[in-house]
Amino acid sequence: MKEIKQAERRVALTPAGAQELVALGSDVLVEAGAGVGSGFSDDAYKVVGAQVVPAAEDVWQQSELLLKVKEPIEQEYPLIHADLTLFTYLHLAPDRAQTEAIVNSGATAIAYETVETADGHLPLLAPMSEIAGRLAAHAGAYFLQSPLGGPGVLMGGVTGVAPARILVIGGGVVGTGATRIALGNEGEVTILERSLERLHDLDQYFGSRARILMSDAIILEQELREADVVIGAVLVPGAVAPHLVTREMLGVMRPRSVIVDVAIDQGGCFETSHPTTHADPVFEVDGVLHYCVANMPGAVPVTATRALTNATLPYIRRLASVGVDAALAEDPGFARGLNVKDGEITYAPVAEAFAEGPSVGAW
Incomplete structure (x- = not known):
């Protein structure tokens, strides 16, 4: 996906990451120009077997697993659909409009920022x-x-x-x-x-x-x-x-x-x-x-994109290999990343944020 948030030039997957997914038998769709801001041409994706498609709508509509860097913004809300698993930074707690859009779509949303390791660290954040x-x-x-x-x-x-x-x-x-x-x-x-x-x-x-x-x-x-x-x-x-x-x-x-x-x-x-x-x-x-x-x-998309793919690719491979439900079931830390499923908020701190609003002075 080509990010459309203001001044956002990162991309969710490097060509090397795309190559690994293609080797697993996945069809990898990349929006034209998605990687340019991070130093990756369309040809760099094509040469490893990814399909470069002309429009964002093509990626949204044809994907079962959609990789992004930043949360969907307002003009992308209508593109979220029930058969989609969205894997990106979401930051839902302070963003009611985005949360409602995802909940109402019926999509599954996994947030990079709440995936945990066994010892409680946040490897994707x-x-x-x-x-x-x-x-x-x-x-x-x-x-x-x-x-x-x-x-x-x-x-x-x-x-x-x-x-x-x-x-x-x-x-x-x-x-x-x-x-x-x-x-x-x-x-x-x-x-x-x-x-x-x-x-x-x-x-x-x-x-x-x-x-x-x-x-x-x-x-x-x-x-x-x-x-x-x-x-x-x-x-x-x-x-x-x-x-x-x-x-x-x-x-x-x-x-x-x-x-x-x-x-x-x-x-x-x-x-x-x-x-x-x-x-x-x-x-x-x-x-x-x-x-x-x-x-x-x-602001530093070349560095940031490579660092992000280094962290996310093992989880992406698992999703592509065994599917969403199995990948989350076999790893409780990964399951902590699940924020929305079947029209429900599944991550307690997000649900609590909308019930109670922000805390003041507590840490």
Whole structure:
């Protein structure tokens, strides 16, 4: 499928991945031009045995298993049908319109972001989280520049001048990636995390290079006062992100400081966030700059597409080989990816999001 979300150039399957599926006996349909943004020509798919078809409607109508990168958007809703299994990033919890469209279609929807391993890790979310975390640090450094609305602070400082202070809320894959890049740019980094086990891991990994603190409401407000860049890296798998930073709390932040809300796909962990695009990535609320691009890895589609296929292909092969029901039945972690089936929401955090709405201040 060729992605039509604004500035989205990733594709769900590389030619190498298509070749493996063809070898399994699957018919692989690729929309013309789908891979161009990621560096793959139509001929690259044709040479491995995939069929390149001219229009998106052809792929939607003729497919039993449809691979995408991003969730369907409004103009794609009418193309979803009951005989289809959709395998993509869905982020349903903050998106009622999309959820209703899939539920009403009768399609089966498996979300990359809620597939789990036996030990509770998120193998299909991790590669994009790693990329988004690294990009978050780059975005923070970029928008610190005064002509772009920032405070005019160089992330790494200079001889005799202090570096920028970077606050990372959440020490998972996103937070770790953001910290690595921010430290590489010689910023002064603080990570807030709630899991004691994860705090130990972060301490072993970063040591004295970063301040690693147990998060609570008082510590959070104290750190917000000192930060030049705040990166929201909190994840509650499949659920609406908690609003950890309220609008009132913006009042304690430095003028023209920068927020990067990586959790925006799940609704954002700042109360004042709303999704933005690569073409128009920032807005200001109460003197604080907000960067809330909802498909950050789409900025580096060559890297992101290869990383995504590396992660998803084993699951795609299983779906193609044994079918959806058998593939989910034999792997409980894979079954956690099932969000919608037969007109019903099957993933509890999504159902709870529509019943209760977003949480505020809870993490």
